[in-house]
Amino acid sequence: MTAPGALELLISLEQQIIDPATRHSPHVFASILADDFLEFTASGQVYQKESVISALTAENVGAWAEMSNDGFELRPLAEGVVLLTYCHLRRREGVADARSLRSSIWKLVGDRWQLVFHQGTPTCAE
Template sequence: MTHDDPHHDDDALCAHLQQLEVALHHPGLPGDAARLEALLHPDFHEVGRSGRPYDRATVVRYLSQVVAPPGVHSSDFRLERLAPDLALLSYRSAQQADGSAVLHTLRMSLWQRGQDAWQLRYHQGTPAAVEA
């Protein structure tokens, strides 16, 4: 596989965006709002698993206060490149509670490449059936 192979580039991009996405599951120490603001596009917005919409300021405020990892397991990452600087990342997630996977969710994130880095522009979570 050469670097000119578009699938190689998509595989590398999928791995990179997966790493950024999973980092949002546990943003680290409280007060890391600057890192979150760099990761979230200025026009970022989200529709949560609950169906409620959230704006960028609300998400930054909430995530910057999370200290303990929520025990999210993510899998089945897929990338669709919509344009050279726009990619749709889809995956499944579930939270771990008492040794069981709960709150199964289908997730989609729209990532946009800016001048310096990829930023999350939109995110949506939809309740999902338990995998067989």
């Protein structure tokens, strides 16, 4: 069973990940990502916690793109473990240039949710 309000909380955490105000904060990501975090990116890269934090810290803020997520669905996998799926859209200069389907596995660790796995799959769907 998933705790009431889990969907809203996890959506908020996913939104922090793409928010320019927090995206480049190693402290934010250190608290959101589990120590054994693994990511398969839409471009085919594989990242662990430290490599994600390093990549985001080094990201060129001037090349920032507007990002948005929608269509969130939550599926319980086990006690304290959920799969969150959604669609991601990236825009540069107001023009959509990348869409992907996203899946995140979140685990309740103590009293907070941590991201343990994330994958982006490119799509043409609108």
